[in-house]
Amino acid sequence: MVVENYDRIVEKISKKAGVEKDEIERRIEAKRAKLSGLISREGAAQVVAAELGISFDNETLKIEELLPGMRKVNTVGKIMGTSPVRTFKTKKGDDGKVANLFIADDTSNIKVVLWDTNHISLLETGKIGEGIVVEIVNGAMRENELHLGSFSELKITNAVIGEVNNEKVFRMKKISELKNLDNAKVRAFVVQSFEPRFFYVCPTCRKKAIQENGNFTCAEHGKVAGEKRALMNVILDDGTETIRAVSFHDNLKDLGITELENPSELMVQKENLLGKEMIFHGAMRNNKMFNTPEFIIGGIELIDADSLINELESN
Ligand SMILES: [Zn+2]
Structure with missing residues:
Protein backbone atom coordinates (compact mmCIF):
# COMPACT_ATOMS: atom_id res chain seq x y z
CA MET A 1 0.00 0.00 0.00
CA VAL A 2 2.87 2.38 0.79
CA VAL A 3 4.36 1.60 -2.57
CA GLU A 4 1.16 2.33 -4.48
CA ASN A 5 0.75 5.62 -2.68
CA TYR A 6 4.34 6.58 -3.32
CA ASP A 7 4.19 5.66 -7.01
CA ARG A 8 1.09 7.76 -7.44
CA ILE A 9 2.74 10.77 -5.83
CA VAL A 10 5.85 10.40 -8.00
CA GLU A 11 3.63 10.13 -11.06
CA LYS A 12 1.76 13.30 -10.13
CA ILE A 13 4.90 15.30 -9.43
CA SER A 14 6.43 14.07 -12.67
CA LYS A 15 3.41 15.12 -14.73
CA LYS A 16 3.00 18.50 -13.09
CA ALA A 17 6.67 19.42 -13.16
CA GLY A 18 7.34 17.92 -16.58
CA VAL A 19 10.30 16.06 -15.14
CA GLU A 20 11.00 12.37 -15.76
CA LYS A 21 9.85 9.97 -13.04
CA ASP A 22 13.38 8.60 -12.64
CA GLU A 23 14.67 12.07 -11.95
CA ILE A 24 11.93 12.72 -9.38
CA GLU A 25 12.75 9.45 -7.64
CA ARG A 26 16.45 10.29 -7.68
CA ARG A 27 15.72 13.63 -5.99
CA ILE A 28 13.51 11.95 -3.42
CA GLU A 29 16.15 9.38 -2.53
CA ALA A 30 18.80 12.12 -2.34
CA LYS A 31 16.55 14.08 -0.01
CA ARG A 32 16.05 11.05 2.18
CA ALA A 33 19.77 10.28 2.23
CA LYS A 34 20.49 13.86 3.27
CA LEU A 35 18.05 13.44 6.14
CA SER A 36 19.59 10.07 7.07
CA GLY A 37 16.41 8.24 6.13
CA LEU A 38 14.49 9.90 8.95
CA ILE A 39 11.76 10.98 6.57
CA SER A 40 9.41 8.62 4.77
CA ARG A 41 9.56 8.43 0.98
CA GLU A 42 6.14 10.08 0.83
CA GLY A 43 7.36 12.88 3.09
CA ALA A 44 10.49 13.39 0.99
CA ALA A 45 8.33 13.42 -2.14
CA GLN A 46 6.36 16.30 -0.70
CA VAL A 47 9.53 18.27 0.02
CA VAL A 48 10.74 17.65 -3.53
CA ALA A 49 7.35 18.74 -4.91
CA ALA A 50 7.53 21.97 -2.91
CA GLU A 51 11.05 22.62 -4.19
CA LEU A 52 9.79 22.21 -7.74
CA GLY A 53 7.06 24.75 -7.00
CA ILE A 54 4.28 22.21 -7.28
CA SER A 55 1.26 22.28 -5.09
CA PHE A 56 -1.67 19.94 -5.01
CA LYS A 168 -7.24 0.00 9.49
CA VAL A 169 -4.74 2.45 8.09
CA PHE A 170 -1.21 2.20 9.27
CA ARG A 171 0.46 5.50 8.51
CA MET A 172 4.19 5.97 8.68
CA LYS A 173 5.29 7.51 11.98
CA LYS A 174 8.49 8.03 13.84
CA ILE A 175 8.85 6.12 17.09
CA SER A 176 9.04 9.41 19.00
CA GLU A 177 5.62 10.35 17.58
CA LEU A 178 3.81 7.19 18.68
CA LYS A 179 0.96 7.71 21.10
CA ASN A 180 -1.13 5.20 23.02
CA LEU A 181 -3.69 3.40 20.79
CA ASP A 182 -2.08 4.64 17.58
CA ASN A 183 -2.15 2.34 14.61
CA ALA A 184 1.01 3.09 12.72
CA LYS A 185 3.89 1.90 10.63
CA VAL A 186 7.44 2.48 11.73
CA ARG A 187 10.59 1.88 9.78
CA ALA A 188 13.18 0.79 12.31
CA PHE A 189 16.13 -1.41 13.12
CA VAL A 190 15.92 -4.32 15.53
CA VAL A 191 18.56 -3.50 18.13
CA GLN A 192 17.79 -6.14 20.73
CA SER A 193 15.90 -9.42 20.84
CA PHE A 194 14.73 -11.40 23.84
CA GLU A 195 14.05 -15.08 24.50
CA PRO A 196 10.72 -16.19 23.06
CA ARG A 197 8.01 -17.01 25.54
CA PHE A 198 5.33 -19.65 25.12
CA PHE A 199 1.67 -19.84 25.95
CA TYR A 200 -1.36 -21.90 24.94
CA VAL A 201 -4.51 -20.84 23.14
CA CYS A 202 -7.92 -22.34 22.53
CA PRO A 203 -7.92 -23.75 18.96
CA THR A 204 -11.45 -22.41 18.37
CA CYS A 205 -11.40 -18.82 19.61
CA ARG A 206 -7.61 -18.28 19.82
CA LYS A 207 -7.94 -16.79 23.28
CA LYS A 208 -5.51 -17.76 26.00
CA ALA A 209 -6.20 -21.22 27.45
CA ILE A 210 -5.57 -21.76 31.15
CA GLN A 211 -3.35 -24.69 32.03
CA GLU A 212 -4.38 -26.82 35.01
CA ASN A 213 -2.90 -30.24 35.82
CA GLY A 214 -1.84 -30.69 32.21
CA ASN A 215 -5.31 -29.86 30.89
CA PHE A 216 -6.34 -26.68 29.12
CA THR A 217 -9.55 -24.78 29.61
CA CYS A 218 -10.99 -21.91 27.60
CA ALA A 219 -13.32 -19.52 29.38
CA GLU A 220 -15.79 -19.93 26.55
CA HIS A 221 -15.17 -23.42 25.17
CA GLY A 222 -14.34 -25.36 28.32
CA LYS A 223 -11.85 -28.19 28.11
CA VAL A 224 -9.79 -27.86 24.92
CA ALA A 225 -6.57 -29.13 23.39
CA GLY A 226 -4.23 -26.21 24.04
CA GLU A 227 -2.32 -24.95 21.02
CA LYS A 228 1.24 -23.84 21.75
CA ARG A 229 2.05 -20.32 20.60
CA ALA A 230 5.08 -18.09 20.96
CA LEU A 231 5.74 -14.41 21.42
CA MET A 232 8.97 -12.51 21.34
CA ASN A 233 9.98 -9.06 22.50
CA VAL A 234 12.35 -6.93 20.47
CA ILE A 235 13.63 -3.38 20.84
CA LEU A 236 13.16 -1.19 17.76
CA ASP A 237 15.17 1.94 17.01
CA ASP A 238 14.51 4.41 14.18
CA GLY A 239 16.93 7.12 15.22
CA THR A 240 14.28 9.16 17.04
CA GLU A 241 13.71 6.83 19.98
CA THR A 242 13.61 3.17 20.91
CA ILE A 243 10.55 1.15 21.81
CA ARG A 244 9.84 -2.32 23.11
CA ALA A 245 7.80 -4.26 20.58
CA VAL A 246 6.02 -7.59 20.80
CA SER A 247 5.84 -10.01 17.93
CA PHE A 248 3.37 -12.88 18.09
CA HIS A 249 3.59 -16.26 16.47
CA ASP A 250 2.44 -15.40 12.96
CA ASN A 251 4.96 -12.63 12.49
CA LEU A 252 7.96 -14.44 13.90
CA LYS A 253 8.81 -16.07 10.60
CA ASP A 254 9.04 -12.62 8.96
CA LEU A 255 11.59 -11.81 11.63
CA GLY A 256 13.48 -14.92 10.57
CA ILE A 257 12.61 -16.77 13.76
CA THR A 258 11.50 -20.31 12.92
CA GLU A 259 13.57 -22.62 15.14
CA LEU A 260 11.64 -22.07 18.33
CA GLU A 261 12.31 -25.57 19.67
CA ASN A 262 15.99 -25.66 18.80
CA PRO A 263 18.02 -23.51 21.22
CA SER A 264 21.28 -23.33 19.25
CA GLU A 265 19.56 -22.56 15.92
CA LEU A 266 17.33 -20.08 17.67
CA MET A 267 20.35 -18.27 19.05
CA VAL A 268 21.78 -17.89 15.55
CA GLN A 269 18.44 -16.62 14.22
CA LYS A 270 18.18 -14.11 17.05
CA GLU A 271 21.71 -12.88 16.33
CA ASN A 272 20.89 -12.52 12.63
CA LEU A 273 17.91 -10.38 13.46
CA LEU A 274 20.00 -7.69 15.13
CA GLY A 275 20.62 -4.70 12.89
CA LYS A 276 17.89 -5.70 10.42
CA GLU A 277 15.76 -2.83 9.17
CA MET A 278 12.10 -3.48 8.44
CA ILE A 279 8.76 -1.72 8.33
CA PHE A 280 6.60 -2.73 11.27
CA HIS A 281 2.82 -2.27 11.26
CA GLY A 282 1.20 -2.30 14.63
CA ALA A 283 -0.62 -0.66 17.47
CA MET A 284 0.58 1.14 20.56
CA ARG A 285 -0.68 -0.26 23.81
CA ASN A 286 0.15 0.28 27.42
CA ASN A 287 1.63 -2.84 28.96
CA LYS A 288 -0.55 -3.31 32.04
CA MET A 289 2.03 -5.35 33.90
CA PHE A 290 4.90 -2.88 33.52
CA ASN A 291 2.86 0.25 32.85
CA THR A 292 5.09 1.05 29.89
CA PRO A 293 4.13 1.64 26.28
CA GLU A 294 4.78 -1.15 23.82
CA PHE A 295 4.24 -1.65 20.13
CA ILE A 296 2.20 -4.73 19.22
CA ILE A 297 3.46 -5.86 15.84
CA GLY A 298 0.61 -6.76 13.50
CA GLY A 299 2.58 -7.14 10.30
CA ILE A 300 6.04 -6.80 8.88
CA GLU A 301 7.16 -5.45 5.52
CA LEU A 302 10.60 -6.39 4.44
CA ILE A 303 12.41 -3.47 2.84
CA ASP A 304 13.06 -4.33 -0.76
CA ALA A 305 16.68 -4.62 -1.74
CA ASP A 306 16.37 -2.33 -4.77
CA SER A 307 15.29 0.73 -2.83
CA LEU A 308 17.97 0.01 -0.24
CA ILE A 309 20.64 -0.15 -2.92
CA ASN A 310 19.37 3.08 -4.48
CA GLU A 311 19.62 4.73 -1.12
CA LEU A 312 23.14 3.50 -0.50
CA GLU A 313 24.21 4.67 -3.95
CA SER A 314 22.80 8.12 -3.48
CA ASN A 315 24.68 8.56 -0.21
ZN1 LIG B 1 -12.24 -20.86 23.18
Missing part, protein backbone atom coordinates in the same frame (compact mmCIF):
# COMPACT_ATOMS: atom_id res chain seq x y z
CA ASP A 57 -4.03 22.82 -4.26
CA ASN A 58 -7.44 22.66 -5.90
CA GLU A 59 -6.93 19.12 -7.02
CA THR A 60 -9.16 16.39 -5.71
CA LEU A 61 -6.94 13.81 -4.09
CA LYS A 62 -7.58 10.22 -3.15
CA ILE A 63 -7.59 9.70 0.60
CA GLU A 64 -4.42 7.67 0.40
CA GLU A 65 -2.66 10.65 -1.16
CA LEU A 66 -3.39 12.98 1.75
CA LEU A 67 -0.16 13.62 3.60
CA PRO A 68 0.66 15.36 6.85
CA GLY A 69 1.27 19.05 6.34
CA MET A 70 -0.90 19.41 3.23
CA ARG A 71 -3.06 22.54 3.05
CA LYS A 72 -6.06 23.33 0.84
CA VAL A 73 -6.94 19.70 0.50
CA ASN A 74 -9.85 18.54 -1.62
CA THR A 75 -11.18 15.02 -1.43
CA VAL A 76 -14.30 12.92 -1.73
CA GLY A 77 -15.31 10.11 0.59
CA LYS A 78 -18.20 8.06 1.88
CA ILE A 79 -19.09 8.57 5.53
CA MET A 80 -18.50 5.30 7.36
CA GLY A 81 -19.11 6.61 10.85
CA THR A 82 -19.54 9.72 12.95
CA SER A 83 -18.74 10.73 16.52
CA PRO A 84 -21.12 12.47 18.91
CA VAL A 85 -20.82 16.28 18.85
CA ARG A 86 -18.73 17.54 21.75
CA THR A 87 -18.84 21.04 23.18
CA PHE A 88 -15.95 22.92 24.73
CA LYS A 89 -15.06 26.43 25.90
CA THR A 90 -12.92 28.44 23.47
CA LYS A 91 -10.08 30.63 24.70
CA LYS A 92 -12.43 33.60 24.45
CA GLY A 93 -14.93 31.80 26.68
CA ASP A 94 -17.41 31.06 23.90
CA ASP A 95 -19.01 27.67 23.41
CA GLY A 96 -17.28 25.72 20.70
CA LYS A 97 -18.28 22.45 19.07
CA VAL A 98 -16.30 19.70 17.47
CA ALA A 99 -17.32 16.45 15.77
CA ASN A 100 -15.63 13.76 13.74
CA LEU A 101 -16.49 11.94 10.55
CA PHE A 102 -14.76 8.84 9.32
CA ILE A 103 -14.70 8.79 5.55
CA ALA A 104 -13.41 6.21 3.10
CA ASP A 105 -12.81 5.87 -0.62
CA ASP A 106 -11.45 2.98 -2.65
CA THR A 107 -7.89 3.69 -1.53
CA SER A 108 -8.05 4.38 2.18
CA ASN A 109 -9.93 6.04 5.03
CA ILE A 110 -9.37 9.01 7.31
CA LYS A 111 -10.74 10.85 10.30
CA VAL A 112 -12.22 14.25 9.44
CA VAL A 113 -12.49 16.78 12.27
CA LEU A 114 -15.26 19.39 11.95
CA TRP A 115 -14.82 22.70 13.78
CA ASP A 116 -17.33 24.84 11.91
CA THR A 117 -20.86 25.02 13.38
CA ASN A 118 -22.40 25.04 9.88
CA HIS A 119 -20.73 21.74 9.09
CA ILE A 120 -21.62 20.31 12.47
CA SER A 121 -25.27 21.29 12.03
CA LEU A 122 -25.41 19.13 8.88
CA LEU A 123 -24.58 16.27 11.17
CA GLU A 124 -26.90 17.37 13.97
CA THR A 125 -29.88 17.72 11.63
CA GLY A 126 -29.19 14.36 10.01
CA LYS A 127 -28.50 15.90 6.58
CA ILE A 128 -25.26 13.99 6.50
CA GLY A 129 -24.48 10.67 8.13
CA GLU A 130 -23.37 7.14 7.49
CA GLY A 131 -23.45 6.11 3.85
CA ILE A 132 -23.55 9.66 2.48
CA VAL A 133 -20.82 10.66 0.04
CA VAL A 134 -19.33 14.05 0.80
CA GLU A 135 -16.99 16.39 -0.99
CA ILE A 136 -14.48 18.30 1.08
CA VAL A 137 -12.89 21.48 -0.23
CA ASN A 138 -10.08 23.38 1.41
CA GLY A 139 -9.35 21.13 4.35
CA ALA A 140 -6.01 21.02 6.12
CA MET A 141 -4.04 18.00 7.23
CA ARG A 142 -3.01 18.04 10.87
CA GLU A 143 -0.83 15.06 11.42
CA ASN A 144 -2.95 12.28 9.98
CA GLU A 145 -6.35 13.91 10.34
CA LEU A 146 -8.20 16.14 7.92
CA HIS A 147 -9.43 19.28 9.71
CA LEU A 148 -12.20 21.52 8.39
CA GLY A 149 -12.51 25.10 9.58
CA SER A 150 -14.78 27.96 8.57
CA PHE A 151 -12.93 28.39 5.26
CA SER A 152 -13.54 24.78 4.34
CA GLU A 153 -16.52 23.39 2.50
CA LEU A 154 -18.38 20.20 3.28
CA LYS A 155 -21.09 19.22 0.86
CA ILE A 156 -23.09 16.23 -0.25
CA THR A 157 -22.10 15.03 -3.68
CA ASN A 158 -23.63 12.50 -6.01
CA ALA A 159 -20.21 11.08 -6.81
CA VAL A 160 -20.42 7.30 -6.55
CA ILE A 161 -18.04 5.44 -4.33
CA GLY A 162 -18.34 1.70 -4.79
CA GLU A 163 -16.14 -0.52 -2.76
CA VAL A 164 -14.38 1.32 0.03
CA ASN A 165 -11.14 0.52 1.76
CA ASN A 166 -12.22 0.30 5.34
CA GLU A 167 -9.11 -1.47 6.59
Whole structure:
Protein backbone atom coordinates (compact mmCIF):
# COMPACT_ATOMS: atom_id res chain seq x y z
CA MET A 1 0.00 0.00 0.00
CA VAL A 2 2.87 2.38 0.79
CA VAL A 3 4.36 1.60 -2.57
CA GLU A 4 1.16 2.33 -4.48
CA ASN A 5 0.75 5.62 -2.68
CA TYR A 6 4.34 6.58 -3.32
CA ASP A 7 4.19 5.66 -7.01
CA ARG A 8 1.09 7.76 -7.44
CA ILE A 9 2.74 10.77 -5.83
CA VAL A 10 5.85 10.40 -8.00
CA GLU A 11 3.63 10.13 -11.06
CA LYS A 12 1.76 13.30 -10.13
CA ILE A 13 4.90 15.30 -9.43
CA SER A 14 6.43 14.07 -12.67
CA LYS A 15 3.41 15.12 -14.73
CA LYS A 16 3.00 18.50 -13.09
CA ALA A 17 6.67 19.42 -13.16
CA GLY A 18 7.34 17.92 -16.58
CA VAL A 19 10.30 16.06 -15.14
CA GLU A 20 11.00 12.37 -15.76
CA LYS A 21 9.85 9.97 -13.04
CA ASP A 22 13.38 8.60 -12.64
CA GLU A 23 14.67 12.07 -11.95
CA ILE A 24 11.93 12.72 -9.38
CA GLU A 25 12.75 9.45 -7.64
CA ARG A 26 16.45 10.29 -7.68
CA ARG A 27 15.72 13.63 -5.99
CA ILE A 28 13.51 11.95 -3.42
CA GLU A 29 16.15 9.38 -2.53
CA ALA A 30 18.80 12.12 -2.34
CA LYS A 31 16.55 14.08 -0.01
CA ARG A 32 16.05 11.05 2.18
CA ALA A 33 19.77 10.28 2.23
CA LYS A 34 20.49 13.86 3.27
CA LEU A 35 18.05 13.44 6.14
CA SER A 36 19.59 10.07 7.07
CA GLY A 37 16.41 8.24 6.13
CA LEU A 38 14.49 9.90 8.95
CA ILE A 39 11.76 10.98 6.57
CA SER A 40 9.41 8.62 4.77
CA ARG A 41 9.56 8.43 0.98
CA GLU A 42 6.14 10.08 0.83
CA GLY A 43 7.36 12.88 3.09
CA ALA A 44 10.49 13.39 0.99
CA ALA A 45 8.33 13.42 -2.14
CA GLN A 46 6.36 16.30 -0.70
CA VAL A 47 9.53 18.27 0.02
CA VAL A 48 10.74 17.65 -3.53
CA ALA A 49 7.35 18.74 -4.91
CA ALA A 50 7.53 21.97 -2.91
CA GLU A 51 11.05 22.62 -4.19
CA LEU A 52 9.79 22.21 -7.74
CA GLY A 53 7.06 24.75 -7.00
CA ILE A 54 4.28 22.21 -7.28
CA SER A 55 1.26 22.28 -5.09
CA PHE A 56 -1.67 19.94 -5.01
CA ASP A 57 -4.03 22.82 -4.26
CA ASN A 58 -7.44 22.66 -5.90
CA GLU A 59 -6.93 19.12 -7.02
CA THR A 60 -9.16 16.39 -5.71
CA LEU A 61 -6.94 13.81 -4.09
CA LYS A 62 -7.58 10.22 -3.15
CA ILE A 63 -7.59 9.70 0.60
CA GLU A 64 -4.42 7.67 0.40
CA GLU A 65 -2.66 10.65 -1.16
CA LEU A 66 -3.39 12.98 1.75
CA LEU A 67 -0.16 13.62 3.60
CA PRO A 68 0.66 15.36 6.85
CA GLY A 69 1.27 19.05 6.34
CA MET A 70 -0.90 19.41 3.23
CA ARG A 71 -3.06 22.54 3.05
CA LYS A 72 -6.06 23.33 0.84
CA VAL A 73 -6.94 19.70 0.50
CA ASN A 74 -9.85 18.54 -1.62
CA THR A 75 -11.18 15.02 -1.43
CA VAL A 76 -14.30 12.92 -1.73
CA GLY A 77 -15.31 10.11 0.59
CA LYS A 78 -18.20 8.06 1.88
CA ILE A 79 -19.09 8.57 5.53
CA MET A 80 -18.50 5.30 7.36
CA GLY A 81 -19.11 6.61 10.85
CA THR A 82 -19.54 9.72 12.95
CA SER A 83 -18.74 10.73 16.52
CA PRO A 84 -21.12 12.47 18.91
CA VAL A 85 -20.82 16.28 18.85
CA ARG A 86 -18.73 17.54 21.75
CA THR A 87 -18.84 21.04 23.18
CA PHE A 88 -15.95 22.92 24.73
CA LYS A 89 -15.06 26.43 25.90
CA THR A 90 -12.92 28.44 23.47
CA LYS A 91 -10.08 30.63 24.70
CA LYS A 92 -12.43 33.60 24.45
CA GLY A 93 -14.93 31.80 26.68
CA ASP A 94 -17.41 31.06 23.90
CA ASP A 95 -19.01 27.67 23.41
CA GLY A 96 -17.28 25.72 20.70
CA LYS A 97 -18.28 22.45 19.07
CA VAL A 98 -16.30 19.70 17.47
CA ALA A 99 -17.32 16.45 15.77
CA ASN A 100 -15.63 13.76 13.74
CA LEU A 101 -16.49 11.94 10.55
CA PHE A 102 -14.76 8.84 9.32
CA ILE A 103 -14.70 8.79 5.55
CA ALA A 104 -13.41 6.21 3.10
CA ASP A 105 -12.81 5.87 -0.62
CA ASP A 106 -11.45 2.98 -2.65
CA THR A 107 -7.89 3.69 -1.53
CA SER A 108 -8.05 4.38 2.18
CA ASN A 109 -9.93 6.04 5.03
CA ILE A 110 -9.37 9.01 7.31
CA LYS A 111 -10.74 10.85 10.30
CA VAL A 112 -12.22 14.25 9.44
CA VAL A 113 -12.49 16.78 12.27
CA LEU A 114 -15.26 19.39 11.95
CA TRP A 115 -14.82 22.70 13.78
CA ASP A 116 -17.33 24.84 11.91
CA THR A 117 -20.86 25.02 13.38
CA ASN A 118 -22.40 25.04 9.88
CA HIS A 119 -20.73 21.74 9.09
CA ILE A 120 -21.62 20.31 12.47
CA SER A 121 -25.27 21.29 12.03
CA LEU A 122 -25.41 19.13 8.88
CA LEU A 123 -24.58 16.27 11.17
CA GLU A 124 -26.90 17.37 13.97
CA THR A 125 -29.88 17.72 11.63
CA GLY A 126 -29.19 14.36 10.01
CA LYS A 127 -28.50 15.90 6.58
CA ILE A 128 -25.26 13.99 6.50
CA GLY A 129 -24.48 10.67 8.13
CA GLU A 130 -23.37 7.14 7.49
CA GLY A 131 -23.45 6.11 3.85
CA ILE A 132 -23.55 9.66 2.48
CA VAL A 133 -20.82 10.66 0.04
CA VAL A 134 -19.33 14.05 0.80
CA GLU A 135 -16.99 16.39 -0.99
CA ILE A 136 -14.48 18.30 1.08
CA VAL A 137 -12.89 21.48 -0.23
CA ASN A 138 -10.08 23.38 1.41
CA GLY A 139 -9.35 21.13 4.35
CA ALA A 140 -6.01 21.02 6.12
CA MET A 141 -4.04 18.00 7.23
CA ARG A 142 -3.01 18.04 10.87
CA GLU A 143 -0.83 15.06 11.42
CA ASN A 144 -2.95 12.28 9.98
CA GLU A 145 -6.35 13.91 10.34
CA LEU A 146 -8.20 16.14 7.92
CA HIS A 147 -9.43 19.28 9.71
CA LEU A 148 -12.20 21.52 8.39
CA GLY A 149 -12.51 25.10 9.58
CA SER A 150 -14.78 27.96 8.57
CA PHE A 151 -12.93 28.39 5.26
CA SER A 152 -13.54 24.78 4.34
CA GLU A 153 -16.52 23.39 2.50
CA LEU A 154 -18.38 20.20 3.28
CA LYS A 155 -21.09 19.22 0.86
CA ILE A 156 -23.09 16.23 -0.25
CA THR A 157 -22.10 15.03 -3.68
CA ASN A 158 -23.63 12.50 -6.01
CA ALA A 159 -20.21 11.08 -6.81
CA VAL A 160 -20.42 7.30 -6.55
CA ILE A 161 -18.04 5.44 -4.33
CA GLY A 162 -18.34 1.70 -4.79
CA GLU A 163 -16.14 -0.52 -2.76
CA VAL A 164 -14.38 1.32 0.03
CA ASN A 165 -11.14 0.52 1.76
CA ASN A 166 -12.22 0.30 5.34
CA GLU A 167 -9.11 -1.47 6.59
CA LYS A 168 -7.24 0.00 9.49
CA VAL A 169 -4.74 2.45 8.09
CA PHE A 170 -1.21 2.20 9.27
CA ARG A 171 0.46 5.50 8.51
CA MET A 172 4.19 5.97 8.68
CA LYS A 173 5.29 7.51 11.98
CA LYS A 174 8.49 8.03 13.84
CA ILE A 175 8.85 6.12 17.09
CA SER A 176 9.04 9.41 19.00
CA GLU A 177 5.62 10.35 17.58
CA LEU A 178 3.81 7.19 18.68
CA LYS A 179 0.96 7.71 21.10
CA ASN A 180 -1.13 5.20 23.02
CA LEU A 181 -3.69 3.40 20.79
CA ASP A 182 -2.08 4.64 17.58
CA ASN A 183 -2.15 2.34 14.61
CA ALA A 184 1.01 3.09 12.72
CA LYS A 185 3.89 1.90 10.63
CA VAL A 186 7.44 2.48 11.73
CA ARG A 187 10.59 1.88 9.78
CA ALA A 188 13.18 0.79 12.31
CA PHE A 189 16.13 -1.41 13.12
CA VAL A 190 15.92 -4.32 15.53
CA VAL A 191 18.56 -3.50 18.13
CA GLN A 192 17.79 -6.14 20.73
CA SER A 193 15.90 -9.42 20.84
CA PHE A 194 14.73 -11.40 23.84
CA GLU A 195 14.05 -15.08 24.50
CA PRO A 196 10.72 -16.19 23.06
CA ARG A 197 8.01 -17.01 25.54
CA PHE A 198 5.33 -19.65 25.12
CA PHE A 199 1.67 -19.84 25.95
CA TYR A 200 -1.36 -21.90 24.94
CA VAL A 201 -4.51 -20.84 23.14
CA CYS A 202 -7.92 -22.34 22.53
CA PRO A 203 -7.92 -23.75 18.96
CA THR A 204 -11.45 -22.41 18.37
CA CYS A 205 -11.40 -18.82 19.61
CA ARG A 206 -7.61 -18.28 19.82
CA LYS A 207 -7.94 -16.79 23.28
CA LYS A 208 -5.51 -17.76 26.00
CA ALA A 209 -6.20 -21.22 27.45
CA ILE A 210 -5.57 -21.76 31.15
CA GLN A 211 -3.35 -24.69 32.03
CA GLU A 212 -4.38 -26.82 35.01
CA ASN A 213 -2.90 -30.24 35.82
CA GLY A 214 -1.84 -30.69 32.21
CA ASN A 215 -5.31 -29.86 30.89
CA PHE A 216 -6.34 -26.68 29.12
CA THR A 217 -9.55 -24.78 29.61
CA CYS A 218 -10.99 -21.91 27.60
CA ALA A 219 -13.32 -19.52 29.38
CA GLU A 220 -15.79 -19.93 26.55
CA HIS A 221 -15.17 -23.42 25.17
CA GLY A 222 -14.34 -25.36 28.32
CA LYS A 223 -11.85 -28.19 28.11
CA VAL A 224 -9.79 -27.86 24.92
CA ALA A 225 -6.57 -29.13 23.39
CA GLY A 226 -4.23 -26.21 24.04
CA GLU A 227 -2.32 -24.95 21.02
CA LYS A 228 1.24 -23.84 21.75
CA ARG A 229 2.05 -20.32 20.60
CA ALA A 230 5.08 -18.09 20.96
CA LEU A 231 5.74 -14.41 21.42
CA MET A 232 8.97 -12.51 21.34
CA ASN A 233 9.98 -9.06 22.50
CA VAL A 234 12.35 -6.93 20.47
CA ILE A 235 13.63 -3.38 20.84
CA LEU A 236 13.16 -1.19 17.76
CA ASP A 237 15.17 1.94 17.01
CA ASP A 238 14.51 4.41 14.18
CA GLY A 239 16.93 7.12 15.22
CA THR A 240 14.28 9.16 17.04
CA GLU A 241 13.71 6.83 19.98
CA THR A 242 13.61 3.17 20.91
CA ILE A 243 10.55 1.15 21.81
CA ARG A 244 9.84 -2.32 23.11
CA ALA A 245 7.80 -4.26 20.58
CA VAL A 246 6.02 -7.59 20.80
CA SER A 247 5.84 -10.01 17.93
CA PHE A 248 3.37 -12.88 18.09
CA HIS A 249 3.59 -16.26 16.47
CA ASP A 250 2.44 -15.40 12.96
CA ASN A 251 4.96 -12.63 12.49
CA LEU A 252 7.96 -14.44 13.90
CA LYS A 253 8.81 -16.07 10.60
CA ASP A 254 9.04 -12.62 8.96
CA LEU A 255 11.59 -11.81 11.63
CA GLY A 256 13.48 -14.92 10.57
CA ILE A 257 12.61 -16.77 13.76
CA THR A 258 11.50 -20.31 12.92
CA GLU A 259 13.57 -22.62 15.14
CA LEU A 260 11.64 -22.07 18.33
CA GLU A 261 12.31 -25.57 19.67
CA ASN A 262 15.99 -25.66 18.80
CA PRO A 263 18.02 -23.51 21.22
CA SER A 264 21.28 -23.33 19.25
CA GLU A 265 19.56 -22.56 15.92
CA LEU A 266 17.33 -20.08 17.67
CA MET A 267 20.35 -18.27 19.05
CA VAL A 268 21.78 -17.89 15.55
CA GLN A 269 18.44 -16.62 14.22
CA LYS A 270 18.18 -14.11 17.05
CA GLU A 271 21.71 -12.88 16.33
CA ASN A 272 20.89 -12.52 12.63
CA LEU A 273 17.91 -10.38 13.46
CA LEU A 274 20.00 -7.69 15.13
CA GLY A 275 20.62 -4.70 12.89
CA LYS A 276 17.89 -5.70 10.42
CA GLU A 277 15.76 -2.83 9.17
CA MET A 278 12.10 -3.48 8.44
CA ILE A 279 8.76 -1.72 8.33
CA PHE A 280 6.60 -2.73 11.27
CA HIS A 281 2.82 -2.27 11.26
CA GLY A 282 1.20 -2.30 14.63
CA ALA A 283 -0.62 -0.66 17.47
CA MET A 284 0.58 1.14 20.56
CA ARG A 285 -0.68 -0.26 23.81
CA ASN A 286 0.15 0.28 27.42
CA ASN A 287 1.63 -2.84 28.96
CA LYS A 288 -0.55 -3.31 32.04
CA MET A 289 2.03 -5.35 33.90
CA PHE A 290 4.90 -2.88 33.52
CA ASN A 291 2.86 0.25 32.85
CA THR A 292 5.09 1.05 29.89
CA PRO A 293 4.13 1.64 26.28
CA GLU A 294 4.78 -1.15 23.82
CA PHE A 295 4.24 -1.65 20.13
CA ILE A 296 2.20 -4.73 19.22
CA ILE A 297 3.46 -5.86 15.84
CA GLY A 298 0.61 -6.76 13.50
CA GLY A 299 2.58 -7.14 10.30
CA ILE A 300 6.04 -6.80 8.88
CA GLU A 301 7.16 -5.45 5.52
CA LEU A 302 10.60 -6.39 4.44
CA ILE A 303 12.41 -3.47 2.84
CA ASP A 304 13.06 -4.33 -0.76
CA ALA A 305 16.68 -4.62 -1.74
CA ASP A 306 16.37 -2.33 -4.77
CA SER A 307 15.29 0.73 -2.83
CA LEU A 308 17.97 0.01 -0.24
CA ILE A 309 20.64 -0.15 -2.92
CA ASN A 310 19.37 3.08 -4.48
CA GLU A 311 19.62 4.73 -1.12
CA LEU A 312 23.14 3.50 -0.50
CA GLU A 313 24.21 4.67 -3.95
CA SER A 314 22.80 8.12 -3.48
CA ASN A 315 24.68 8.56 -0.21
ZN1 LIG B 1 -12.24 -20.86 23.18
